[in-house]
Amino acid sequence: MKKDKLHIHWYPGHIAKAEKKLKEQLSLVDAVIEVIDARLPLSSSYDNITGLLGEKPRLILLNKADLTNSDELSKFVKILEEKSGYPVLKSDAKNSKDLNVIVKKAVELSEPRIQALMKKGLLRRPARVMVVGMPNVGKSSIINKLTKSSKTKIGAKAGVTRQQQWVRINPQLDLLDTPGIIPMKQEDQQRAKKLAFVNAVSENAYSNEIVAKELLTLLNEKYPETVKEFYKVDNLFLEDIAKSRNWIVSGGNPDIERTAVYLLRDFREGKIGKFILDEI
Numbered sequence: 001m002k003k004d005k006l007h008i009h010w011y012p013g014h015i016a017k018a019e020k021k022l023k024e025q026l027s028l029v030d031a032v033i034e035v036i037d038a039r040l041p042l043s044s045s046y047d048n049i050t051g052l053l054g055e056k057p058r059l060i061l062l063n064k065a066d067l068t069n070s071d072e073l074s075k076f077v078k079i080l081e082e083k084s085g086y087p088v089l090k091s092d093a094k095n096s097k098d099l100n101v102i103v104k105k106a107v108e109l110s111e112p113r114i115q116a117l118m119k120k121g122l123l124r125r126p127a128r129v130m131v132v133g134m135p136n137v138g139k140s141s142i143i144n145k146l147t148k149s150s151k152t153k154i155g156a157k158a159g160v161t162r163q164q165q166w167v168r169i170n171p172q173l174d175l176l177d178t179p180g181i182i183p184m185k186q187e188d189q190q191r192a193k194k195l196a197f198v199n200a201v202s203e204n205a206y207s208n209e210i211v212a213k214e215l216l217t218l219l220n221e222k223y224p225e226t227v228k229e230f231y232k233v234d235n236l237f238l239e240d241i242a243k244s245r246n247w248i249v250s251g252g253n254p255d256i257e258r259t260a261v262y263l264l265r266d267f268r269e270g271k272i273g274k275f276i277l278d279e280i
Contacts, residue, residue, distance in 0.1 A: 030110035093141030212260035
């Protein structure tokens with residue numbers, strides 16, 4: 001029987017439009033917070049991030065760190081810091097313990113540009129930053145975490161497009177509250193597949209059954225015992241999981257679609273275990 005093949009596609013026009021919007025916003029800020037899904041510390045970062053951001057200072061947040069193994073994630077922190085030359089922090093949008101550290105780093109990264117402006121005779125102002133990242137890596141959650149203590153909108157600024165809205169985080173930091181969206185070109189289907197696993201791709205772009213099968217294949221390579229224990233099965237196939245859960249349709253056949261949906265949900269919510277799908 002011919003095996004179904006997964007292919008995920010984005011439209012180039014969407015990419016060009018998003019990149020144009022990002023570059024317009026980039027001129028308004030001193031630094032950028034790039035949000036990455038900690039389960040995909042390499043695959044959920046935009047390939048051409050340096051080309052897009054230029055020399056703009058960047059703080060990298062490995063968000064959803066609570067869904068990963070902390071020790072394993074620490075190895076990726078070092079790799080990303082060496083590769084980018086910028087600070088990398090683990091983050092969990094549900095937890096605000098790291099809030100002060102994030103704000104402090106963002107302000108520090110903004111300081112060189114502020115100093116340069118002051119040398120030109122301008123008065124000191126708060127740092128200005130914006131948040132960028134792939135779809136569904138948690139940009140909105142990070143923005144909500146940063147702004148929850150202050151909802152003060154400060155509106156248009158001199159020399160800044162009026163449509164742009166700003167939020168004062170504290171006297172030292174202003175946040176551009178429209179998140180920059182960085183899509184990814186789809187030539188690398190291995191990476192696109194991983195993004196589908198974590199729901200960073202529209203569900204209209206793929207079949208749940210095919211993606212679930214691909215996810216099971218990867219989990220079987222990296223974390224087989226953990227997954228088998230969770231589903232109480234000896235073999236990691238959708239059919240086995242369906243039978244274990246007694247998800248049966250007419251004729252006594254396993255309900256593959258239902259099983260695929262639940263598998264993807266269980267993985268995305270961290271119910272199966274704490275996983276990192278990229279390799280060092």
